[in-house]
């Protein structure tokens with residue numbers, strides 16, 4: 307298995323190009339199931355493991371896919387399978403998002419129920435209740451859920467108990483091919499929802515309200531093909547901003563959009579980082595040690611849960627104490643113990659972590675337990691003195707394209723090794 311070797315303690319300097327958003331590209335790729343006509347998607351982070359998995363999933367369901375660099379063409383008309391393969395859903399929970407489009411188009415779908423993962427149980431009850439509210443019947447069978455709607459789903463009103471990102475996307479897609487008006491209340495407001503709305507509208511649906519808590523979808527039975535370019539990855543951009551604040555230096559993030567990162571930029575400014583919009587994106591300039599700043603994660607526009615772990619790595623080297631509160635996921639502090647092995651002082655109780663910043667971390671062998679925990683350890687490694695060996699890099703590869711190449715271009719000493727391969 308690949309490892310990253312990081313020789314830390316060097317400031318970052320230079321420019322990093324931000325890739326297309328993983329969490330936007332994923333539902334948009336899945337939304338191509340709504341049409342029989344060709345779709346051409348640009349700025350897709352095709353090197354990410356989760357995007358490769360999504361492409362395999364679409365192929366397994368009957369679509370044909372051509373990938374060229376960051377552009378993906380999806381074709382294939384007519385007969386799609388209505389059963390999602392277990393081995394793919396098991397690898398990537400977001401695969402369940404194929405259920406809604408297939409149910410809405412064909413009246414029947416069978417998908418495995420994904421289990422928990424390192425960051426919590428992650429049930430799909432909000433998704434299932436919404437489909438029941440739209441007239442679906444649900445049967446459980448050997449770990450699968452079978453949803454049926456005869457003759458088809460009914461447009462109507464859905465109200466979420468929590469603004470789930472996945473459930474919002476899921477219902478938007480299904481409603482886009484369900485004639486009539488569907489209203490989603492307490493919808494998630496993430497930028498990725500707005501990107502999906504733009505794509506669905508290009509396909510010929512009439513969707514409004516993304517970015518607010520109330521989304522209205524006027525569905526049409528048949529949608530056409532479309533071309534669309536995916537928005538930049540705000541979480542990748544936020545990760546590099548935080549990395550530069552932790553390691554010091556000056557970095558330009560080409561393609562990053564300030565408006566998607568307002569809570570993170572506000573928190574970073576309080577640490578002493580100087581952040582500015584440039585012609586090409588965003589720049590960050592950090593001199594000296596960061597000041598400590600407490601944060602609490604919340605659905606957008608709050609502080610994103612996906613940057614909670616990176617933030618904890620930054621606070622580990624801040625001057626003073628801070629509290630990090632996780633309010634979106636139940637178990638997203640696996641990185642705390644690994645950071646402690648590098649010299650961080652962190653106490654975790656329930657959904658809160660108390661961090662006493664230390665003057666410096668020391669490189670150590672550490673292990674990524676999930677994607678964003680991996681990003682946090684990478685940041686800690688960049689800020690630490692000495693050598694950090696980050697294991698289970700495959701988690702990082704789910705969400706960060708060419709991470710070592712991008713960091714190297716910014717002056718970091720990071721290389722990928724595979725000890726097993728070397729021994730052969």
Ligand code: EPU
Pocket residue numbers: 329330332400426427428429430431432433434468469470471472473494611612634635636677678705
């Ligand atoms: N939840 C339920 N029931 C549901 C759905 C969600 O209880 O039916 C709970 C979850 O267990 C969690 C909370 O609601 O505690 C938030 O879940 P949400 O549905 O909003 O998240 P998601 O759609 O599963 C997406 C991103 C995550 C990101 C979250 C929150 C994708 C593919 N994934 O997940 O990204 O953390 O929104 O912003 O878009 C990542 O990229 O590292 C990642 C985990």
